[in-house]
Structures are given as structure tokens and as C-alpha cells.
Amino acid sequence: RLMLDEERSLVDGMELVDQMTQQLEAGENVIIFSNHQTELDCHLVSLLIEKRALLLVDRMVWVAGDRVTTDPVAVPVSL
Numbered sequence: 577r578l579m580l581d582e583e584r585s586l587v588d589g590m591e592l593v594d595q596m597t598q599q600l601e602a603g604e605n606v607i608i609f610s611n612h613q614t615e616l617d618c619h620l621v622s623l624l625i626e627k628r629a630l631l632l633v634d635r636m637v638w639v640a641g642d643r644v645t646t647d648p649v650a651v652p653v654s655l
Contacts (some may be wrong), residue, residue, distance in 0.1 A: 580623055587624050597629045606632070 596606040610617045618638045626633045644650050 577623060582627075585624065590625070590628060593625050593629045593632065597632050600631055600635060608636075 596608075599606055608621075618636075622633045622636065
């Protein structure tokens with residue numbers, strides 16, 4: 577959180593975040609896919625949208641594949 581400059585950070589696609597929040601409020605489900613190999617996505621996405629979409633952040637469940645614990649590049653970041 578200390579490394580994030582919220583005032584100058586650009587987040588593209590916030591209209592999609594708003595739409596997902598509306599869908600959650602209506603009782604619908606939302607699935608987001610990410611193809612990255614580390615767990616960093618979880619933290620970055622949450623930090624960047626939490627002020628605008630706390631409901632979405634609170635309900636997010638992240639699932640990682642086996643590479644998170646076996647890939648030599650991913651392991652240091654994931655642990």
C-alpha cells in the first residue's frame with residue numbers, strides 16, 4: 577500500500593468494475609480470469625479498486641494453479 581501512488585495511478589476499465597459491483601448487488605455472480613503466474617494480482621487489483629468497489633474486493637476469491645508453488649520465478653513472489 578505504501579508503494580501505491582493513488583493520485584497518479586491510472587486504472588483503465590473502471591466502468592467494468594462498476595458493472596461487476598452492480599451485478600453483485602443484484603445477486604449475480606462475477607468471474608474474473610487472470611493469466612499471471614504470481615499472487616501479486618490479488619493484492620494489486622484489491623488496492624487499485626477498493627475505494628470504488630469495496631463490495632467486489634470483499635467478495636473476491638482467488639484460486640492459483642500449481643505453478644505458484646513450483647515455478648522458480650513465481651515461488652519467491654508468492655511466498
